[in-house]
Amino acid sequence: MSTPRRIIVDDASPTILYGAGWAPADVGTLNGQGNFGPVYKGTTHSTTTDGSRFSFAFNGTSIGVVGSIAVTKLADGTFDPAWECTVDGALIPTGDATFPYFENNWGLCQQDRLPPGQHTLTVTVHTKGRPFYIDSITYMPDEKGADVDGAVLEYRNTDASVSFGTGWQAWSGQNVTTTNAAQVALNFRGTEVVLMGYIPTELAHTSTTASFTIDDSPPHTFVLAGLPAGNGTATQYNAVILSVVGLAPATHNLVITHKGDKDHTPLPVGSFLVTNSALPPASSTPTTNATHRASPVGAIAGGTAGCVVALLLILLGAWCWRRKRRVAQGEKAVPEPQPEPWTINGTGTPSASVLGTLGSGPSIPVAPSQMYHAQFTPNPFGTPPASAGYDYDFRYPGSQSLPSDNGSGSVPLSPQRSQSHSASPSLALSTPSSASAGIAGLGAGPLPGKLEPQRGAPPVVQQHQDSGVRYRQPEGQGQAIEELPPGYSPD
Known part of the structure; x- marks a missing residue:
């Protein structure tokens, strides 16, 4: 675990949560004093009311309160x-309060x-008219x-996401x-990043430039x-070295390159303050049913297949059993005459069909193949379209936002495109080939549609005297008999 x-x-x-007596303070007179840098994000709260308090609930293992100190004896x-500061009702150290x-x-x-878990910080102010300032609260989360979605996270210079090239040295809690x-490079996920450090007078x-x-x-x-003009020999702490804002809520890689040398001010890296961005939703399609559950596509496809x-x-x-049974019956059959109804052809000559066919097997319905789409993106969380621009604000203590290289007040940068590759492994069932046409009847014979004439002795004509069922003489046994139906008188 990280x-x-x-x-x-x-x-x-x-x-x-502020009680009575608190209000935003004017930071104009605060930022120009001391050498501990400007107030955080340009805002601070103050009170001159005795007994004023504020509280803050958090889930973590440490807590700290930061503000401007202006104490008079x-x-x-x-x-x-x-x-006085308490956590869950117990006093905690106030440091050098004088x-x-x-x-x-x-x-x-x-x-x-602090033990891991939920806690409540409470700060109570005692004043006889002098202002008390609160600027920020820091805590280590459980x-x-x-x-941490949307929170400002501190990436120290020793963080695993911070990597240094050659030419750097440790300098009392920071790298220069x-x-x-x-x-130096930082890999982070967020919409804003601020590089903090202190500028040593040594x-x-x-x-x-950088x-x-x-x-x-x-x-x-x-x-x-x-070092700011008029600073003398004092080291400047909590200096904002670089601030980049307006980033897309995605993973980014920041690389800073020093352009100076040993005769110019160093590039310090104390920490990066990253405004963390919330994780994207699991699906881009919203659902209005809280109990809706996704269909198990894989299970359905597997079951269907x-x-x-x-x-x-x-x-x-x-089909195999039926064919085997027919063959067995054919082998056991005795060539006995079979009763067969008369069929008169167009010329009045009787004929009998001795051939049949076994057509194609039954049609087997096959469901369409199931397509599984997998989206692969170098960025699992997605980025806005490349046409979107983002403004980058570069700030340094005592200076205004710098113009971009193109002369405008902002630098439009295209975010990374989200590349996707569609993989479509499919489960397909092929229809089996139709069964070949076969011959049904006694013995083998020619294919349907082409009957070979019988060769042998000339037929004997026989006219019957009455109607009824006739028995056909087996083929290949003696002369063929050409049978004619009986003649009938008009009455």
């Missing part, structure tokens, strides 16, 4: 604001070890009960490179600004 990734929940998420030695300087992205409280053409500060590709698209260049084969075997056996 290791779960930490989930980041923004303060604006409806899963965070009062004359009586207490600190304003103060807060840090005297303003910083964003500060850990307000955290519990790293492997068995977590729902000052090598030209060094690459390395070169001069800005440079490029990225998504799913074999043409490379697109973005700026590595280095079995029935047809069994029927063929039964009919074949009956």
